[in-house]
Amino acid sequence: MTTFNCSNVPTETATDAGVAGAGVLLSFIITAGISLIFSATIIFHEMHLHLEAKVIRKLLLSLSDQQVITGIGIQCVGLAKMKSMVPYHFFIIWMLSLLSTATHISTLFALVNDFKRDWVLRWLRQFFMFVNLVLSCVSGIFVLMAVMRNLQPTLPIACVWEVAGRGTPSNAGISIAGTIAVIAGQCVFFAMAVWYLHVNGGKWIKLVQLGGLVTLLVIGTGAAVRVVLLSQAFGTPSVPLADTGERDWNFGQLLTLLLLVLPCISAVEILRGEMNVPSPVADEHSATLLGKDNELGVVRSSFQPNPFWGNQTSRFSKW
Secondary structure (H helix, E strand, O other): OOOOOOOOOOOOEOOOHHHHOHHHHHHHHHHHHHHHHHHHHHHHHHHOOOOOOHHHHHHHHHHHHHHHHHHHHHHHHHHHOOOOOOHHHHHHHHHHHHHHHHHHHHHHHHOHHHHHOOHHHHHHHHHHHHHHHHHHHHHHHHHHHHHHOOOOOOOOHHHHHOOOOOOOOOOHHHHHHHHHHHHHHHHHHHHHHHHHHHEOOOOOHHHHHHHHHHHHHHHHHHHHHHHHHHOOOOOOOOOOEOOOOOOOOOHHHHHHHHOOHHHHHHHHHHHOOOOOOOOOOOOOOOOEEEEEOOOOOOEEEOOOOOOOOOOOOOOEOOO
């Protein structure tokens, strides 16, 4: 067990394949890439009134759920190990959290009507988005402090609160500004996603949808490129590592990639008719959820309020 010591600066640090292994990184990057492509496909299909992409919608929802859970999990691991984890690994975790954010918010833009019509799915999505945001902001603060204090790369990230600053490098201004911008951007995207999840349809909705998707694509691409260039698995690490464990493949690394097969199995089941999934509804205030109730003759709205304090008139007005 590594002792938390900020006065002794090691010459190298151990690898951590659990957060920076090749399989883990590929799993996050592939999931985010496929999800962004599916989100764009669904959004453009809806613009041309093709709303029956059930298989793609199911795949996207499964991939997004998997990404947000693994994103929250890996950030919890990083914060739990902050007394032994060096800034190199902590920064990689933060970049993976950005990939998770890009995935689940782009999914919300594409499947917003599916979340609107079920209050449980809607509040679960908001809860996980909020947890991911809080963890990512906390991680971002640690990264920011490490840059501002020019922390030794082989010291644990928790030492940012224990050691005095060593001055700032020449490129510190860009790093500090970029880190603050990313933290602020995540907060803005969370607020916009919650607003988008509750707002009625309006003339600006599609512009927000497209603009948000393009921005998330840029963020996801930047985070993926940064991880690839910085990691030992695919690039050149910024800290001397004791071995090459992050390049090695084992069952743990393969498992993260094998989990990507599960959404494909669900998609095949839908395609073969073994599961019954309701068709998506159009983004209209008068659109129906599943049609008329044959017994009561009631037309259900496309927005289902929560049963405790919500109602059909509690949503934001049209813009």
